[in-house]
Amino acid sequence: MSKNYIFSSESVGEGHPDKVCDTISDAVLDACLAQDPYSRVACETYAKSNLVVVGGEITTKAKLDFNAIARQAIRGIGYTHEDDVFHAERVLILNAITSQSPDIAQGVDARKADGKETAEQGAGDQGLMFGYACNETPELMPAPIMYAHQLGRNLTKIRKAGKVKWLRPDAKSQVSVRYENDQPVEITNVVISTQHSADVEHETIKDFCIEEVIKKTLPKALLTKETKYLINPTGRFVVGGPQGDTGLTGRKIIVDSYGGMGRHGGGAFSGKDPSKVDRSAAYMGRYVAKNIVAAGLATSAEIQFAYAIGYPDPVSVCVNTFGTGVVSDEDIERAVCQVFSFKPAHIIKQLNLLRPIYSKTTNYGHFGKNDPDITWEKTDKAEALRKAAGKSASAVAATTLKKAATLFNGRGSRPSARPQVSA
Numbered sequence: 001m002s003k004n005y006i007f008s009s010e011s012v013g014e015g016h017p018d019k020v021c022d023t024i025s026d027a028v029l030d031a032c033l034a035q036d037p038y039s040r041v042a043c044e045t046y047a048k049s050n051l052v053v054v055g056g057e058i059t060t061k062a063k064l065d066f067n068a069i070a071r072q073a074i075r076g077i078g079y080t081h082e083d084d085v086f087h088a089e090r091v092l093i094l095n096a097i098t099s100q101s102p103d104i105a106q107g108v109d110a111r112k113a114d115g116k117e118t119a120e121q122g123a124g125d126q127g128l129m130f131g132y133a134c135n136e137t138p139e140l141m142p143a144p145i146m147y148a149h150q151l152g153r154n155l156t157k158i159r160k161a162g163k164v165k166w167l168r169p170d171a172k173s174q175v176s177v178r179y180e181n182d183q184p185v186e187i188t189n190v191v192i193s194t195q196h197s198a199d200v201e202h203e204t205i206k207d208f209c210i211e212e213v214i215k216k217t218l219p220k221a222l223l224t225k226e227t228k229y230l231i232n233p234t235g236r237f238v239v240g241g242p243q244g245d246t247g248l249t250g251r252k253i254i255v256d257s258y259g260g261m262g263r264h265g266g267g268a269f270s271g272k273d274p275s276k277v278d279r280s281a282a283y284m285g286r287y288v289a290k291n292i293v294a295a296g297l298a299t300s301a302e303i304q305f306a307y308a309i310g311y312p313d314p315v316s317v318c319v320n321t322f323g324t325g326v327v328s329d330e331d332i333e334r335a336v337c338q339v340f341s342f343k344p345a346h347i348i349k350q351l352n353l354l355r356p357i358y359s360k361t362t363n364y365g366h367f368g369k370n371d372p373d374i375t376w377e378k379t380d381k382a383e384a385l386r387k388a389a390g391k392s393a394s395a396v397a398a399t400t401l402k403k404a405a406t407l408f409n410g411r412g413s414r415p416s417a418r419p420q421v422s423a
Contacts, residue, residue: 006188008176009144009259011152014077014363015169015195015240017247020086021045022256022362024054025249025271027073028066030356033273035062037354043097043271045070047247050085055096056271067093078160078169083197085243121345123277123307125267131285132262133293134300136184139368139377140293143184145259147175147218149364154217155194155209156363164208168195170240177222187222190214191230195240206231256366257282262302269366274353277307277344281314284347286367287376288336294379295386297332298325305342312343327389335388339381351375 012019025043032039039060046053052074054066075088136143151173159167176189192209209231215223241247250268254260267278274280285303292301298321305314319333341350348354357373369377 003181004179006176006178007142007144007261008174008189009142009148009254009261010172010174010191011145011148011255011259011364012173012252013152013156013169013171013194015079015171016252017047017170017242017245018249018251019247019363020047020074020077020079020242021247021249022252022270023077023359024052024070024073025056026358026362027069028054028058028064029271029273030359031064031069032058032060032062033354033358034356035064036060039273040275041271041273042276044249045247045271046249047086047242049243050087050091051094052091052242053094053096057099058097059099066095066097079241081168081197084241086241121275121312121343123281123309123311123344125276125278126307126309127267127278128265128304128306129267129277129281129285130257130263130265131282131287131289131303132258132301133286133289134261135293137368139370140290141365141368142258142261144175144177145255145261145365146368147177147187148173148259149368150217151175151190151192151213153364155192155213158212166197166200166204168197168238168240170195170237170244175218184222186224187218187227189228189230190218191233193232193234193237195237196232198238202232202235258367263304265304270358270362274348274351275344277305277347280344280347280351280353281305281307281342283351283353283366283376284340284342287351287378287381288340290377291379291381291385292319292321292332292336295382295389297321297327297335297385297389297391300324301332303336307344312345314342317342327391331389332385335385338388339384 014023024045028043029041032041039062041058043054043056043058052070054070070093071088074091079086079088133140134142137146139146152171155171158164171194174191175187177184178186178188192213194209196205210229214229249271253264253268256269257264269279269282272279285305288303289301292298300322302320304318306316307314317333317337319329319336321329321332325332352375360371360373
């Protein structure tokens, strides 16, 4: 990819139909873990018009009212207006939950079983997972997705505070960032589509979103006279949420991860307990990648794991710094494997994942959040990684400064850190 380009990422609000389903699924997961930390949960939700179907495979000692959990989740989102077709108190909820397959359970459980190679806890599924980090924002996340999330979060904060009566729960945001030499230099386009009541004028919505949301959220240095604002570009957005579109759990995997920057293995997060490596290994990947960047070993880092169902060790681990590393990718990979363990049971222990924390992850990205419960955002292994890679903090700083001088003096440019997404 060229070093000079425009990259766009989107986020969606809590009332988006797919996020409604993610929210219900994670609420069910948290309710299970609150009573039984060893619950096995794969909860999927479907929503359309005034119908919600909560299904999946759940094995737990918890005693739960799934209908009540779903209604409370919908209520928390804000579907409580009298004119809502999809309304927390009136929605029809169908329960299609069964227990986990015993064939899967024997592979995941830490016990011996016929045909199973070890008695260790195995991965809950086969598949590949990616983790990513870069130095574009304080959160060590790509700029476009962080800005899109910030817009959505602040729009929701205003709505839930009751300050703007015409705002409704469904919303989407999108930010396009222009890069020069792989560094963000300008926001070229901002899109906000927000559901609203029928009695508000489009100009009111446009002025509010630009002046009260965009300009008070995004970095002023990146907004220019040329920045284009597209607010409710269809002209009207009254019918929204599951009334206007069908929702499904797990259909916003790029919103949930890195906004298309870096790659994605295709597995969704919400509604899955941490025995499912789709979720826990993706969190571990973020933890590792963020610590690589925080250690100064690279300005951009991606790690991939792959697992076989029922088997404890990953079948592969791959680190890629896209040419930004101060040591070779092979050296970083060796350091990573020395500092971290990627067995599912060890991931769960290292990140303390058997807790009802997952509703905090559902909206505005699973990564880049500053919350002590979001343990995969810690950078507590940065020094250990530096030592394992044979680099002191001062040596890393010196190498980084040398690379920066080469870049900004025009004697070279940072190799592209923008791989294409694989879904």
